[in-house]
Amino acid sequence: MSETFFPVNDLLRRKFQTSLTIITLTLSVTATLFLLLYSERLGFGIAAVKEETLTYGLSMVFSQFLIFMDILILVVGAVITAFIVFLMMKQRTRDFGLIKAAGCPNSLVFGYFLNELLIVTFVGCVLGVVLGFAADFVVANVFRLQIYQKPPNLWLVPLVFGVFLVLALFLGAKPLVKAAKLSPITALSPVQYFGMDEASKFKPLSRSGIILRLSSRSLSRRQAASVRIVILLSAVFVLLTVSICGGIVAGDTTRSWVEGAIGKDVIAIAHDSMVTQYKLLLSKFSRTVENGDFNYLDEKFAVPESILQQLNTAPEIVHIDARLVLEEHVRELSGYKIEPETMSTLPVGDNRTGQSLVVGVDPEKVLSTSFMKGYALNLSDVQEAVIGDTLAQAMYSPTPRIDLSDPLLQKLIVREKIFTITGVCVDPINNGNVTYIPLKTLQNVTGISYVNIVLVKLASSVDRVAALAQLREKIQNINSDFAVFELNAVLQENVAFLGSFWSTILFLPLFTLASAALCLIGYMLLAIDEQRQEFAILRAVGAKPKTVTSILAVQSLVVLLSSCAVGVSLGVITTLMILMPQPVVTSFTILEVAGWLFGALGGMFLLSLYPAVKFARTPLLKIMA
């Protein structure tokens, strides 16, 4: 017997098992490579825009998600591979014993099976890489997603191929080494496969009881395989939950941040050019726009006192937030931190400089409520500031040169005045490159006594259209250069932009779901193959085809529900406690997430039944043969 030909002939002789293993392995590698390419391009998309749009804090939320997803995708792929090769090689223990019993030296048998493992994993990995790359190419050309304008990262191809090949060889060789250590008689013993030597006292059951008993016994007989498929599907459900729950919760949360920062139904009243500039500043979150040479200090932008009086006396207006918007050169002021153990003083930060939009607001009247680290401005005449997340990243983040940097331990200098930084906020205005300062303080520092924009909110009880028209008329009568604009359109634009990002991320669960469903089908096929003889006996002794389907359905359900319980719990914990600070979870969010997950669970369950139903329809004699 040639050492080269035996493994090939053996694999060809066991066509069904060999092709099933190769198909499942191929699917695993395909799904992993495709998902990695997809999320990598998604990462590219975000990286490409984050310099100009999407504030630093929000792009960090996306990046964190993608990194976590990438890790999970790799873990899922690795677990699938481990599962497949383990099943494949575990099934060969008896053959190992048979060949050894026939007098073949241990090393030679080991070589045969190692070659088989090598052939199967190599073919599976090559096919998987080719198909994964092809799937990426097809999706890029069919869907023409924005993210696909970037080229794929070709390094992922050898990376996935290498990792999976090594992993498969390593994990597949493990049961082989174990089998090699067994004596032929032990390897041939049915206990090796059935793994049963003890049982509780006999107690007859109902027909449904016997279905449950047969299902649970089969699962426990294939304990190693069952545990592995539960681990595998749990990882899939974690990935699914993080992407679905995370996608929805993070989408809702970040939308609430943006809505809070801009404010809903807010009306801006300012000079025509100032309103246009303010809208442009808000739009910088979702599209790249140039500030241009806008002179905020132009006195024509000053909101006349008569307009302010008019607004103050208008009964339909319930909220007035007068602001002074400027662009200033700002400077970081380094701080100190006391090391609690040594009580030594450590320098924090440096003296970096930059341009920032500076907005003077009355802390008691501010309309917006930004997501904040630290605390918001609460006194009107103190030298305190809240800075935007992008500014915090640009001027207060550690660099290779600066080990320690934390805006909340440092200060900010505007026009040579020192401001204590009380908080860092996520704010879409000027894409997060913003500094909020109490209005009175800013006016004192700059010597500017006026405000250049007023944000107002109308009472909810008034006829909004009529009230707006009335307001416009009043303002125009006072100064025809002044305009009244609703900011809802900009808000919608920003929310839609954010939504487009999350909906792209929500593509991931669909692909994950598809690959998990295929793996489950693979598992069911293997389970059927392993229990083929048993089902034949049951049917020969009087079980109906639907009984066989029921047994397989129960097995699938047990596996799916156990995985779902573990995976969904871990996924929810990961999303709410690790990935998403201060998540916004409404009852609708819970229903939406639950709907998706139940849909996924139901879909996977129904798909897993396909091989069971097909098998149940197979003629009895064909199964027995």
Next chain:
Amino acid sequence: MEKDNLAVSAELLCKKYQMGEAEVEVLKNVNLSVAAGEFVAICGPSGAGKTTLLNIISGIDRPTSGKIVVFGEDLADKDEDFLAEFRCNDVGFVFQAYNLVSTLTVAENVAFPMEWQRKPVKEIEARVAELLDIVGLQHRANHFPAQLSGGEQQRVAFARALANDPQLLLADEPTGNLDTANGQKIIQILRMLKAKGKTVIVATHDVQIIQFADQKLVLEDGQLASQNE
């Protein structure tokens, strides 16, 4: 033989299999009549079609042509669900390879055909105990098939086949894989069944079994070569 008294009757029974390109005719125009309570031994060389004939009588397989009537039911035109009920209630089959369910204990293997029928728990327990007593395996009730010898597995297979007290028992080479001692135990069970008046059809080479059969059939190359009352 009176028609009402017939347990099994086969007329011009044919069975062909497709083996790749070739067609193999396993049974050729077999005619057979077995009266209720009769003990029939079918002998013949390996590959003569004994197992195929038993499979068709039990409803596991269907004839390519011809008629097979068991207890008045023409099995050829029945659906899978009917045949499943038929195998569960009316026929006990002892397979050559024992075919015990590896995930069930000895007692559970004997019990499950009764559990399909939703019999009361107490009745099942009593019947399992009775059957295991008959085959001498009460002490093995909670063991799994993998822990039994071939002879013990064959006796469990007999107990399972008798669980629902079927009218017809089919046994395929019941002593073929056993040593003398275990073979004798199986023969004792068969004698007991004959004494109880069960209809039994056994495919066998065992001379001892053939000797006490009421009817001896010889299958050769798919045809009944001789019938010896």
